[in-house]
Amino acid sequence: MDKNKIIHIALNEVGYLEKSKKAFQDNPKIIYDKTAGAGQDNITKYNEEMHKIYPTVMDTKAPWCDAFVDWCMVQAYGVSNAKEILCGNFDDYTVNSCKYYEKANRLDTTPQIGDQVFFTKNGKSSGCYHTGLVYNVDENYFYTVEGNTSNATVVVANGGCVAKKKYLIKSYKNKVLFGHPKYNDTLPTTKLKSIDEIAQEVLDGKWGNEPQRRIDITNAGYNYALVRAKVNEIYKSRPIIDLSHHNTVVDWNKVANTVSGVIMRLGYRSYGSGQIMMDKKYTNYLAQVKQRKIPYGIYFFPTSINEKEAEEEANYIIKAVSGLQLSFPIYLDSEIADVKTKNGRSDKLDKETRTKLLKIILDKLKSREYDCGVYASTSWLNNQLNMSKLNGYHVWVAQYNTSCTYSGKYDMWQYSSKGQIDGVNGNCDVSKLK
8 A cells, every 4th residue: 555645645634623513513514624613622524434434432522633543544545454554443542543553563663654653651552642644754853744733843632633743753752652554565664855855856856847846745745845945945045047148158067066046048039020039048058957957947038019929929938848847937037128229129018018918928827837927127027017917926036236125025036147156257147036
């Protein structure tokens, strides 16, 4: 049996709240709503459904931490298989559940992924008072999903909700026991990789793109929020550079050791002819970052002046990025096209039209499940775009200053056009995540 199946099921239950007696009496189906009808009467779908399966043991009003684990087992593997995996049978009394593992010689003090953890007052099965499911283990912590607990950092029995928790292994010596379910030994019992390792794999593009990346990481038993936080931490420690044909890279190995990511100009629509062009260095840049596993993204400079052209630009981008493992959102570069004369084909667009055309491109990218957003200066964002109509999209702000004064929500700040990066001749645009 695949232990990741029960982990996935258990993680999806996080946030469930037990129901009040009154709410249940008014509407028995309230138990299937994750948060409605909350109370402190131990009424849950876990107790109710396990009682139907094993009415002589599973009490509908009992504290439900053990019923939660049993219910997840049943959902994952069915009743008969769940009993076998649990080394005996279902029970809402943690002492009895722990003793099933003890009798099967599958109980010890070493946490493994997929284990049923038992918190004990005396280091023995006789002292068990709370239980949960282990979904991750690293060198310092074991991570659990528990029913009838709370979001507090300590052990909470009878807390009323399903929550994810983590515990420092060395602090819980003689306070926990781990039952090793019989997953038919079809999966290795090695520990999951550390959060740092998974974060680096995300940076290397091994986990694909959002939103599937979030689903895959979660289903593999990892805490996505922790992974994302570590990815952001790594990003923030190094500059992110953006490159076009105006830049000259002389040593990609030095670049790889200096930056946390590269955002390349995919292309643009000519502000004169209106023809869509690929940046003449894009293909080479892409090959170089992929070869060295540098996290990368792309930006495109649109100068569409009508809806048809905006659709063309969106289709061009979608075709170009198909199959790429992007680590950054796709950004649309919105700024003056012809800096000298300000007579570029899109330079005279009014604020609302410019915003509408950008939104057409962004909406189409989003419909294909690509993260995307707008790159522009603080002044441009404030005066040339209606940002209230671009809510929900990423923003990359350009402001060459010691601080970013843009008051709206943004994700990344391009703080200089004169960055000095090992491996790049001359100045280079440098950015950092907020």
